[in-house]
Amino acid sequence: MTAPVRLAVDLIACDGRGLCAELLPELITLDDWGYPLLSGRAVPAAQRGEASAAVQLCPRLALRLEAGAAGRTSGSG
Amino acid sequence: MTRSALGARTVSRLLPGDYADRTLARHLARHGNRPSCADPRRRDELIAEVERAGLTGRGGAGFPTAVKLRALAAAWPVPRVIANGVEGEPASDKDKVLLAVAPHLVLDGAAGAAELTGAREVVMVVHHSVREIVDHAVAERRAAGTDPVPVRVLTAADTFIAGEASAVVHWVERGVAAPTGRPPRLGGSGKRLGGGGKHGPGPALVQNVETLAHLALILRHGAAWFRSVGSPGEPGSMLITMAGAVRRPGVYEIETDTPVGGLIELAGGAAAPPGALLIGGYFGTWAEAAAALPLPFSSAGLAPVGASPGAGVIAVLPRTACGLAETARITRYLARSSAGQCGPCVFGLDAIAGQLERLAAGGGCDLTLVHRWLGQVRGACRHPDGTALMVASALRVFSAEADLHARGWCSEDRP
Numbered sequence: 326m327t328a329p330v331r332l333a334v335d336l337i338a339c340d341g342r343g344l345c346a347e348l349l350p351e352l353i354t355l356d357d358w359g360y361p362l363l364s365g366r367a368v369p370a371a372q373r374g375e376a377s378a379a380v381q382l383c384p385r386l387a388l389r390l391e392a393g394a395a396g397r398t399s400g401s402g
Numbered sequence: 403m404t405r406s407a408l409g410a411r412t413v414s415r416l417l418p419g420d421y422a423d424r425t426l427a428r429h430l431a432r433h434g435n436r437p438s439c440a441d442p443r444r445r446d447e448l449i450a451e452v453e454r455a456g457l458t459g460r461g462g463a464g465f466p467t468a469v470k471l472r473a474l475a476a477a478w479p480v481p482r483v484i485a486n487g488v489e490g491e492p493a494s495d496k497d498k499v500l501l502a503v504a505p506h507l508v509l510d511g512a513a514g515a516a517e518l519t520g521a522r523e524v525v526m527v528v529h530h531s532v533r534e535i536v537d538h539a540v541a542e543r544r545a546a547g548t549d550p551v552p553v554r555v556l557t558a559a560d561t562f563i564a565g566e567a568s569a570v571v572h573w574v575e576r577g578v579a580a581p582t583g584r585p586p587r588l589g590g591s592g593k594r595l596g597g598g599g600k601h602g603p604g605p606a607l608v609q610n611v612e613t614l615a616h617l618a619l620i621l622r623h624g625a626a627w628f629r630s631v632g633s634p635g636e637p638g639s640m641l642i643t644m645a646g647a648v649r650r651p652g653v654y655e656i657e658t659d660t661p662v663g664g665l666i667e668l669a670g671g672a673a674a675p676p677g678a679l680l681i682g683g684y685f686g687t688w689a690e691a692a693a694a695l696p697l698p699f700s701s702a703g704l705a706p707v708g709a710s711p712g713a714g715v716i717a718v719l720p721r722t723a724c725g726l727a728e729t730a731r732i733t734r735y736l737a738r739s740s741a742g743q744c745g746p747c748v749f750g751l752d753a754i755a756g757q758l759e760r761l762a763a764g765g766g767c768d769l770t771l772v773h774r775w776l777g778q779v780r781g782a783c784r785h786p787d788g789t790a791l792m793v794a795s796a797l798r799v800f801s802a803e804a805d806l807h808a809r810g811w812c813s814e815d816r817p
Contacts, residue, residue, distance in 0.1 A: 336744035337583055337782045356778040358749040 329367040330390045332376060336360065338387035345388050348379040361388075410656070410664025413631055413639045416615045417655045421503055424535065426542040429506035436510045437621055439517040440550060445475055449518060454625035456637045457617065461486060461565070461610030462683070462713040464701065467617065473588035474519040474607045481605035483521045484574055484586075485512045485614055487528035487536075488558040488565030491683045492735070493715045496641035497611050499653040501532040504615060505539035509553065511614030514621045516551045519607055524553045525574050528611075533557050562684075562739035566783050567608045569741070575603050580741040583782030612641050633659035636700045640711065644669035646718040647676065658711075659703055663695035665716060677721035678799055682712025684732055685788030688725065688795040691718070708795065724814035726803050729796040730758040736789045744781030751779060751789055758793070764807050769797065 332352060334345075341359040352368065353361045368376045368390070380388045405411040418424075423432060439448050453468035474481045485508060489497040501508060512524040528536050533555065540553050558564050559579030568582045587605040609617075616638060620628050629637040636658045642665065645651050649670025656665060662679065666672055676691035687709035697703050701710040719725055737751035754775050761767035776794055779786035797804065803813060 335583060335782070336746065336780065339745065341745050356746055356750075357753075357775065358745055360745045362778065 327370070327373075328392060330373070330376075331365065331367055331393050332363050332380075333389050333391050334361050334363060335387045335389070338385045340385050340387075342384050344382055344384065345379045348382065349375055352376065353379075367393075404668060406664050406667035410660045410668050412668060413655050413657055415619060415639050415655065416500060416507060416612070416641065417503055417653070424503055424505055424539070426506055426539070426546060426548070429504070433507065433510075433619070433622065436513060436548075436618065438550075439514050439621060442520075445518055448621065449475065451625050452617065452620055455620045455628040456625075456635075457613065457620060457628065458636065459610055460612035460616070460640060460714070461567075462685070463567075464710070467609065467613055470588060470607055470609070471515065471518050474521070474605060477519070477588065477605040479604055480522045481519055481587075481607055482574075483512050483516045483519065483524045484570055484606050484608045485524065485526045485528075485611050486565060486567070486570050486608055487526065487532070487611040488570060489529050489713075490558070490560075490562040490565040490739075491685075491713055491715070492562070493645050493680070493683050493717055494643045494713050496643050496653045496714055498529050498532050500612055500615060500641060501528055502535055505532075505536050506543070507615040507618050508611045509539060509543060509549070511609075511616070511618035511621075512553070513549050513551070514617055515607055515609060515614060521551060521607065523551050524549070526553065526555045526611075527558050527570055527573060528555065530557050530560060562736070563741045563783075563785060566785070568783065570608055571603050571606050574606075580743060581783035581785070631657045633657075633698065633700050633702070635702055640714055642699070642711075642714040642716060644716055644718075646680075646716075647673040647720045647723075648718050649673050656699070658700045659698040661695070662697055662699055662704075662716065665699060666695070666718065672718055672720075674720035674722065676718045677723065678719045678725050680715070680717040680719065680728075680732075680792075681707075681709040683715035684736060685784075685792055686712050686715060686795075687792065688729070688799040690799055691721075722814060724762065724803065724812050725796060725800040726758065726807060727762040727812075727814065729793065729800065730755065730762040733758050733789065733793055736785070736792075740781075740785060741783075744786075746779050747781040747786040750775050751786060754779070754789075754793060761804060761807055764810055764812060767808075769804065772797070 346353045346355045352364045356362050449471045457467045458464045487497045543549050564579040566581045567586050571586050572582050573579045586608045632638045679694050689707035694707050734755040737755040740747045757767050757772045776790040779790050
């Protein structure tokens with residue numbers, strides 16, 4: 326079993342393009358201004374691949390995966 | 403010493419009675435020489451003494467000073483000590499007053515912290531209004547050979563956000579007074595308060611100037627002396643700024659756990675019957691005056707109204723003034739004070755301020771929407787979070803006023 330990971334976003338880098346929320350609607354929604362709200366829970370094993378893809382496809386390189394099961398839902402950088 | 407009818411008293415540890423005491427000669431006459439902390443074999447022992455004293459950061463966050471000292475004593479590369487005298491909070495004056503009347507006490511604390519952590523330099527980041535006083539103090543010490551490491555003075559950027567710890571490091575290292583989202587580095591392995599990556603700025607002890615002044619006295623007189631005033635849980639004295647409707651607004655040095663009502667008496671009493679208090683500053687908590695007046699001024703004591711001392715501000719709002727108008731004004735100020743780096747802070751605080759302005763003016767305001775936004779604002783630093791907590795407390799405390807406004811009334815007497 327692999328160690329739990331969760332998504333985090335660098336809100337200084339984030340521009341609110343919204344790609345991540347389209348790729349991972351189960352884990353990322355958008356706030357009223359179009360910036361990602363992260364669920365804060367560990368990324369389920371079945372979605373690791375999609376999460377990695379979202380991290381790599383972020384046009385601002387603002388999304389990352391980090392170790393840890395739980396975290397703030399706001400996902401400050 | 404001043405004592406109020408309720409038994410509240412001022413203490414005089416940090417603040418001398420007289421501006422003339424700010425010279426090096428008068429400082430030494432008052433406090434004696436600074437004991438050296440340079441012996442590396444005594445470092446652990448001295449840091450343990452600071453821990454026993456129970457000194458916590460006086461900039462608002464209240465983090466234990468000994469924990470930072472211990473982490474940085476093991477840091478590589480060698481850290482720098484940054485004395486944070488930015489005080490961008492408009493309601494607070496304590497750091498400016500401290501630097502104006504007792505700059506050498508702060509510099510002694512910075513020198514002690516530098517020895518305890520093996521730091522290579524001290525950087526004083528100070529509000530522009532006290533820059534010349536601090537420059538003069540540093541020159542006096544240079545001539546006397548007082549300090550163990552070089553001391554630099556920088557004028558702080560004159561913005562609210564410039565005092566945030568990562569923004570202070572950013573200012574010192576890159577000349578940019580904006581938060582980085584990376585808390586100041588406490589060690590060589592990328593160890594930070596709150597976690598973080600291993601890249602970025604060098605290790606730094608960022609400490610509020612009042613904290614350093616207390617440290618200077620603990621290194622002279624020990625933990626038991628420090629703990630001999632104030633509450634056992636949050637010991638010592640602290641500087642507070644009394645603002646708003648009090649007869650003698652200004653900075654006072656008090657024992658922790660003094661009842662809030664006693665603090666108002668020390669400040670000459672309320673200038674008008676108080677309705678609500680903003681406790682802790684612009685990131686603080688609104689509380690009904692009647693509920694807050696009997697409570698001891700400490701984190702534990704203020705818990706029943708959800709407040710904490712923060713940076714030591716108490717602003718008194720008269721019963722005849724409109725709390726919603728004041729909240730809208732402060733929220734707009736905070737929205738304008740965003741560093742402008744994170745979208746949810748830029749757009750969220752502006753949107754919340756806009757709704758509160760409509761509410762204050764008696765126009766239509768969607769409070770459900772405001773509450774939704776209070777849960778959505780966030781960013782790389784605590785600026786949006788602090789603002790949201792203040793606004794949430796206002797909506798609790800001024801809910802009756804909000805109902806009045808919804809019906810086109812306001813309790814404030816308007817011409």
